[in-house]
Amino acid sequence: MVEGYTRLETLSWDNYNESLTLINDVERYREHYGCYPEAVQVDSIYRTRKNRSFCKKNGIRISGPPLGRPPKATSLDVNLKQEKQDLRERVIIEGKIGEGKRRYGLSRIMAKLPEISEAVIGIIILLMNLERKLRLFFAQILLRLFRRFNWVLLAV
16 A cells, blocks of 8 residues: 555465565565655565565665564663554555455455456456545545635634
8 A cells, every 4th residue: 555545566366475575566666656665564474584684775664573582671662662653554554455355345256267356356456546536536625615614604
C-alpha cells in the first residue's frame, strides 16, 4: 500500500517462500518512485539475514525486533515506540487485505482458469482503489459545501 492505494506486486500459483520476494519488491518500488521506501512493514518470515542486510545497506528500516540479544533498557523506549508505530502501519495493511476479502470477494473467487482468476484479482484491486479515490472526491465536495454553508450561517 502506498498512500492508501493498493498495488499488486507478486501473484503466483506455485508454492514459494515469500521471503524471497522482498528484495525484488523493494527494487520495483525504487524504480517506480525513484527512491527506496523509508520502512517496510513485514511478517516474521521476511526478516531473514539476507533481507535485513539488504535493508540496512539501503537505509530501509525493517519492522520487527532486531536479531540477537534484546537492547539495553535505555534504547528500549525508542525502539518500543518505533515498533508500535510499525505495528500500527502493518495493521492498516492487513486491514486492507481483510477489506478486499470481506467487501470485494477476494476470498470467493470461483474462476477455474488461472488467467481469469488473475484478471478478477486485478479488477478487485482496481475497484478498491477507485472506491478510495471516489471517497476522497466526495469528502472534498462535502468539505467545500460545509465551508460554504458555515460561511453563510456566519454572515446571517
